[in-house]
Amino acid sequence: MWRGAGPGIFERAKALRNNMTDAERKLWDELKGNKLSGFKFRRQHPVQRFIVDFYCHKLALVIEIDGEYHQTKTQKELDKERTEILNLNGFMVIRFSNKQVLESIEEVKLEVKEVIQSIEESSKPVPPLGG
Numbered sequence: 001m002w003r004g005a006g007p008g009i010f011e012r013a014k015a016l017r018n019n020m021t022d023a024e025r026k027l028w029d030e031l032k033g034n035k036l037s038g039f040k041f042r043r044q045h046p047v048q049r050f051i052v053d054f055y056c057h058k059l060a061l062v063i064e065i066d067g068e069y070h071q072t073k074t075q076k077e078l079d080k081e082r083t084e085i086l087n088l089n090g091f092m093v094i095r096f097s098n099k100q101v102l103e104s105i106e107e108v109k110l111e112v113k114e115v116i117q118s119i120e121e122s123s124k125p126v127p128p129l130g131g
Helices: 009-017 022-034 073-088 098-103 105-123
Strands: 042-047 050-056 061-066 092-097
Touching: 009 042, 009 050, 022 042, 022 050, 022 061, 022 098, 022 105, 050 073, 061 073, 061 098, 061 105, 073 092, 092 098, 092 105, 098 105
Parallel strands: 061 092
Antiparallel strands: 042 050, 050 061
């Protein structure tokens, strides 16, 4: 969902944290307390002018959980634009449907772990050549 930045963004984020969907709650149970690969995630967190479902600052990783309304043509276009803006600003965005989270949480966790590993590997310094 497109959200404008401004002084009210933190209040909106707090309201969203208090009204999480079942899928968001289920994934949050797997992310909170640094449970997933030891990284800290925040839920319903402002990132630039958006409020993202889950965010790991250390990795610049955004996880979005898409409900049914994300299947409309208009929302798909807005989601694509939002992802492109975040990507251009250095954030990695991965998306899952409510159904994926609710029915296949282990697969979702595995995919998130693979993305984390990929980010970690791409940020390691390359050793100098020679010896």
